[in-house]
Amino acid sequence: MTAGPEESTASRCEPDFGLPPEMLDILLTRLPDTVICVGPDGVIQWVSPNVTRLLGYESHELVGTDASVIYAHARDRRVVLDLVSAGDGEAVRLEFEARRKDGGDLWVVAYGCAIYDTSGAFAGIRGVLRDISENQRMRQTLEHSEDRFRRLSDVTNEAICIHFQGKILDCNRAFEDLFGYRRGDFDTVMAWDVIHADDVPRSKEMVRTQHQKPYEVRGVRKDGSVFPMEIHSKESHLGDLPVRVTCIRDMTEQKKAESSLRLLSQAVEQSPVAVAVVTVSGVVTYVNPAHQAITGLAVEQVVGELFDGLYPGLCKSLLADMWRSLQGGDEWQGELPMSREDGRQAWQRVFASPVSDESGVVTHYLVVIEDITVRKEQERKILHQAMYDGLTDLPNRTLAVDRLAAAIEDARERGEQVGLLFVDLDDFKGINDSLGHEYGDELLIMASERLREAVGDSGFVARFGGDEFLVVLSSCSPALAEATAQRVVVAFAHPFSISRRDLITTASVGVALYPEDGRTPQTLLRNADIAMYQSKQAGRNRFCFFTHRMNEEAESRLRLESELRRAVGTEQLTLHFQPLVHVDSGKVAGVEALLRWHNPELGHVPPDRFIPQAETSGLIVPIGRDVLLQACRAARTWMDAGNPDLMLCVNVSPRQFQEADFVEDVADILRQTGFPAANLEMEITEGLLLRERGDIDGLLHRLHAMGIHLAIDDFGTGYSSLSYLERYPFHTLKIDRSFMVGMLERQERKVLVDTIVAMAAGLGLKVIAEGVETAEQLARLREIGCDLAQGYLFSRPVPAQDVLALLDCRFDGGAVAVVPVHEGLLH
Numbered sequence: 112m113t114a115g116p117e118e119s120t121a122s123r124c125e126p127d128f129g130l131p132p133e134m135l136d137i138l139l140t141r142l143p144d145t146v147i148c149v150g151p152d153g154v155i156q157w158v159s160p161n162v163t164r165l166l167g168y169e170s171h172e173l174v175g176t177d178a179s180v181i182y183a184h185a186r187d188r189r190v191v192l193d194l195v196s197a198g199d200g201e202a203v204r205l206e207f208e209a210r211r212k213d214g215g216d217l218w219v220v221a222y223g224c225a226i227y228d229t230s231g232a233f234a235g236i237r238g239v240l241r242d243i244s245e246n247q248r249m250r251q252t253l254e255h256s257e258d259r260f261r262r263l264s265d266v267t268n269e270a271i272c273i274h275f276q277g278k279i280l281d282c283n284r285a286f287e288d289l290f291g292y293r294r295g296d297f298d299t300v301m302a303w304d305v306i307h308a309d310d311v312p313r314s315k316e317m318v319r320t321q322h323q324k325p326y327e328v329r330g331v332r333k334d335g336s337v338f339p340m341e342i343h344s345k346e347s348h349l350g351d352l353p354v355r356v357t358c359i360r361d362m363t364e365q366k367k368a369e370s371s372l373r374l375l376s377q378a379v380e381q382s383p384v385a386v387a388v389v390t391v392s393g394v395v396t397y398v399n400p401a402h403q404a405i406t407g408l409a410v411e412q413v414v415g416e417l418f419d420g421l422y423p424g425l426c427k428s429l430l431a432d433m434w435r436s437l438q439g440g441d442e443w444q445g446e447l448p449m450s451r452e453d454g455r456q457a458w459q460r461v462f463a464s465p466v467s468d469e470s471g472v473v474t475h476y477l478v479v480i481e482d483i484t485v486r487k488e489q490e491r492k493i494l495h496q497a498m499y500d501g502l503t504d505l506p507n508r509t510l511a512v513d514r515l516a517a518a519i520e521d522a523r524e525r526g527e528q529v530g531l532l533f534v535d536l537d538d539f540k541g542i543n544d545s546l547g548h549e550y551g552d553e554l555l556i557m558a559s560e561r562l563r564e565a566v567g568d569s570g571f572v573a574r575f576g577g578d579e580f581l582v583v584l585s586s587c588s589p590a591l592a593e594a595t596a597q598r599v600v601v602a603f604a605h606p607f608s609i610s611r612r613d614l615i616t617t618a619s620v621g622v623a624l625y626p627e628d629g630r631t632p633q634t635l636l637r638n639a640d641i642a643m644y645q646s647k648q649a650g651r652n653r654f655c656f657f658t659h660r661m662n663e664e665a666e667s668r669l670r671l672e673s674e675l676r677r678a679v680g681t682e683q684l685t686l687h688f689q690p691l692v693h694v695d696s697g698k699v700a701g702v703e704a705l706l707r708w709h710n711p712e713l714g715h716v717p718p719d720r721f722i723p724q725a726e727t728s729g730l731i732v733p734i735g736r737d738v739l740l741q742a743c744r745a746a747r748t749w750m751d752a753g754n755p756d757l758m759l760c761v762n763v764s765p766r767q768f769q770e771a772d773f774v775e776d777v778a779d780i781l782r783q784t785g786f787p788a789a790n791l792e793m794e795i796t797e798g799l800l801l802r803e804r805g806d807i808d809g810l811l812h813r814l815h816a817m818g819i820h821l822a823i824d825d826f827g828t829g830y831s832s833l834s835y836l837e838r839y840p841f842h843t844l845k846i847d848r849s850f851m852v853g854m855l856e857r858q859e860r861k862v863l864v865d866t867i868v869a870m871a872a873g874l875g876l877k878v879i880a881e882g883v884e885t886a887e888q889l890a891r892l893r894e895i896g897c898d899l900a901q902g903y904l905f906s907r908p909v910p911a912q913d914v915l916a917l918l919d920c921r922f923d924g925g926a927v928a929v930v931p932v933h934e935g936l937l938h
Contacts, residue, residue: 145240149178151233165219165242167212183210195223195236206243218247270359274302275352289340289361291333302357307331314342318355321346327362338363385480388466389418391473393434405459405482407451418478422447437465437476446483458487500574502552503559511573511581515632518571518585519625529625530584530592532570533639534562534599537617537651539578544769545806546612553609554616565602566595581636589624589656596620596654604652619646620654628657641665672728674710675721679733684708686741687908690917691760691879694893694900697922701758701792703901704742705908706734731764736776739763743786745911750790754918760792762824765799774813781817788818792843796824797835808839815840822879826867836874844871848882848902855887868895 139146139159145166146159155178158170166173166181173180182188187207194203202224209219223238270286272279279297287293290305303311307329314328323345330340339362347356379386385402389395395413403409406421413421419430426447436443442464449457460483466475498510506514515531522529536558543551555578562580563572569591571583582599584592603618621643629635642657644665649655678684688702708716725731739761746759767773781788793814799807811821822843823835835841846867854860864880871878880892883902892900905922 143241146238147240148235148237150235153178156235162240165217165240166209172212181209183208183216191221191223195225195238198224200225200227209240217242217244219243270361272302272357272359273347273349273354274357275349275354277301277303280349280354286359289332289359290330296333305330305332307337317342318344325360330359330361339366384482387413387418387478387480389463389476389478391475393417393419396475402480405480406449422449433461433463437463440465440473446487457482457484459483503556503574505559505563505580506571506573508573508575508581511571511575511583512632512636514571514573515581515583515635518583519630519632519635521585522625525586527585528587528589528627529635530570530582530587530595531623531625531635531639532582532584532592532596532599532654533575533621533623533636533643534580534582535619535621535643535647536578536603537619537647539616540769541765542614542616546614550609550612550614554607554614557607557609558603558616561602562599565598570595581639587624592622592624593654593656596622600652600654617652619643619651621646621657622654623657644668668724671713671716671721671724672730674713675708675725675728675730678708678710679730680737683710684734684737685910686738686745687910688742688745688914688917689901689908690906690920691758691899691901692905692922694880694889694897699918699920699922700756700899701760701790702746702914702917703760703794704738704762706738707908726764726766729766731766732770735764735767736780739777740780740784743780743784743791745914746790747784747786749914749918750786752915756790757918758790758792758820759786760794760822762794765796768795768799768807768810774810774817777814777819778817789820792820792822794822794824794845797826811839825881836876841876843877843879845879845881846897851880851882851884851888851902855891861891864891865895868892868897872896 138144140161142161143164145162146157147155147162148157150156155173155176158173160170162168162170162173179185179188184207191205191207194205197203202222204220204222206218206220208216210216219240220243221238221240223236225236226234228234267283268285270283270289272282272286274280279300279302282294282297292300292305303314306314310328313326316322317326325341325343327339327341330338332338341360341362342357343360344355344357347354379399382399382401385405386397386399387395387402388397395416395418398410398413402413406413408421422430429445429447433443433445442462444460444462447459447461449459451457460481462479462481464477465473466477467473498507499505500507515529518529521527536554539551539554542554555574558578559572559574559580562582566572566582569584571585573581573583575581582595584595599618599620603616606613606615608614621639621641623629623635623639623642625635628638638657638661641661641664642655645661646653646655655661685707687705687707689705690699691701691703692698693700706718706722708718708721710716722731725734742759742761746757750757770776777793780786781791815821820842821840822845823841824845825847826844836844844867846864850860850864850867854864868878877898879899879901880888880897881901883889883892883900883904885904889900889904906917909917
């Protein structure tokens with residue numbers, strides 16, 4: 112050590128340490144640290160005797176010589192002087208390479224400080240020298256090892272560190288990244304600081320016992336986050352220094368994978384679907400608990416056995432297809448039937464997929480089995496519901512049309528015929544409306560059973576909708592179709608007994624044949640329907656074969672209905688009125704409102720042509736309401752013109768009685784027009800009474816309670832029953848016009864008219880005779896006590912504007928007796 116070349120030569124001196132001699136001997140002779148004093152001139156003033164071991168010089172050989180003699184490199188002298196001077200009297204540490212007396216070099220560490228005299232002038236340097244050559248060699252070895260260590264450790268993803276007694280000597284980049292530290296942080300960070308405090312005792316114990324196998328602890332990052340890690344630590348040496356080399360593996364992802372695997376394993380074990388692992392040779396190696404619940408086979412019956420053995424003989428082709436897909440590396444799914452041990456059939460949905468190892472070689476197949484028996488049963492029920500009628504369990508319209516189309520296609524290929532029967536229950540609606548849907552539903556069920564029995568195995572029976580049924584006859588002939596239709600009509604001729612009540616509903620049947628009457632299902636259906644309509648028009652309770660004339664009539668009816676629909680609410684529909692005349696006095700007692708239709712295209716349409724069509728289509732309801740409204744409005748004006756006792760007769764259709772608010776509509780019209788209920792007589796046909804609807808009784812009595820008079824129209828033409836006259840509150844009987852024809856010439860008809868009049872008189876009922884055209888008929892009616900007469904003898908139906916003139920007339924034997932009227936008015 113030196114102060115520099117500017118230092119002056121100092122006198123030799125020996126420092127006084129103030130220590131006992133023996134202590135000085137130990138410090139200056141026996142210990143390895145050499146004490147040296149250098150003057151301000153750079154000359155060695157004193158050096159301890161143990162310098163001999165350090166530099167090979169005797170102490171007296173150095174005293175008085177320039178300090179440069181101890182430096183191996185002259186540049187180091189200036190470095191030392193600068194560092195010591197900068198210490199400002201404090202000791203500084205530095206290392207430099209020294210030179211021995213024999214010319215050899217060694218590394219020393221020097222601890223020195225500058226001294227100053229009382230005036231503050233620089234007085235030299237005092238210091239201690241120590242041989243660190245061995246440490247330097249170790250350091251070089253460590254640096255070389257560290258270089259090799261980093262080269263090797265930085266290419267691995269595992270964190271590696273070298274530590275000695277807990278002090279981290281070195282680490283790789285992965286270690287820094289794992290814990291979030293940088294290399295400079297390890298001057299103050301111990302190896303234990305990266306381990307969770309609760310796990311440090313265990314780690315120390317592993318180091319103490321030289322544990323060689325990996326173990327798990329919790330790691331702690333610089334940010335305080337904790338994670339699982341695996342430590343694998345082994346004893347090693349760094350030069351002569353015993354160290355531990357530790358590899359640390361972050362277990363976070365592995366723990367997640369293990370957790371997922373445990374969860375997956377638990378899910379497989381607890382899954383409600385069956386899971387099986389099958390080898391590439393088809394042997395089952397594993398099944399979960401659900402497999403037994405689904406298949407009914409115990410684990411020992413399955414594991415070690417061939418998978419195909421679970422499905423013996425039932426679905427070989429499906430299993431063969433599954434193996435082809437799996438062996439081709441593809442997934443497969445399908446539905447397999449399986450016979451349970453109790454004999455019941457179950458359905459399983461099977462999903463199979465190949466399982467490959469790391470190299471992509473298929474080692475196993477994973478098979479997932481789900482019990483879909485309930486679903487298949489539900490699908491069957493849904494399909495049944497979609498294709499079958501819920502009430503009668505007959506095939507519905509959809510299935511019937513499909514079956515008809517298939518039969519037509521088959522017949523086309525074979526050159527055969529197909530028969531189609533369109534069956535409609537006569538008057539079913541009246542029974543359903545009067546007795547309720549419970550009776551109606553039961554009647555439909557019984558009718559479907561009767562229809563199946565009548566058709567037998569010769570045809571396919573379906574419910575088309577409502578009270579309509581279809582019968583499809585494959586490989587048919589006209590004779591077979593006729594025989595089947597006849598059996599159906601006969602079968603429905605007998606009453607149906609429901610809840611101790613005998614109900615009569617006959618069948619009207621329409622028959623159409625492929626290919627004569629249609630080559631498509633739609634055409635055949637339409638034509639069979641037309642034939643059925645013809646059966647109804649012909650009197651019901653019968654069957655009719657389709658003819659092309661029927662088609663023309665059907666098209667005519669459709670056109671008529673279309674035009675009638677347009678006419679409702681327009682001036683095309685008008686009212687005419689025909690007088691009701693007292694037989695005795697010839698005075699006009701009232702008028703009957705009669706509907707007329709003049710169409711721009713069809714001209715004058717007779718009532719007997721359009722009224723039935725209005726009934727069938729339901730148009731009679733709005734038409735009937737409008738007739739009652741217009742008639743009451745007109746009659747009110749005639750009453751106000753001096754005819755307070757005028758009776759207004761209006762026909763009411765049975766279809767109108769089916770409307771829930773019919774009575775309320777009548778009451779509303781009377782309020783609107785101000786027409787008295789007592790002057791209104793509503794005419795109904797016996798057909799309404801034949802329906803035996805429970806609500807008819809109530810409706811008629813409600814009308815009667817309002818003061819409205821009720822009349823039976825066309826009495827004697829239907830199934831007349833005296834019980835009606837007793838049961839219902841009628842005021843009037845109208846003898847049908849057909850009784851007037853030949854009344855005077857035919858004795859039996861004369862007797863019938865006489866009897867009706869006498870019976871009505873006995874019951875206190877008024878009698879009106881329709882269709883009176885001769886004075887002789889009028890005379891006879893007067894003779895037997897008939898009350899009123901109506902017919903061309905008195906007047907044809909006239910427009911509303913001509914009615915007042917009629918009301919002032921008196922007819923005597925058919926001639927106007929009092930008030931003259933225009934000739935055209937009476938004809």
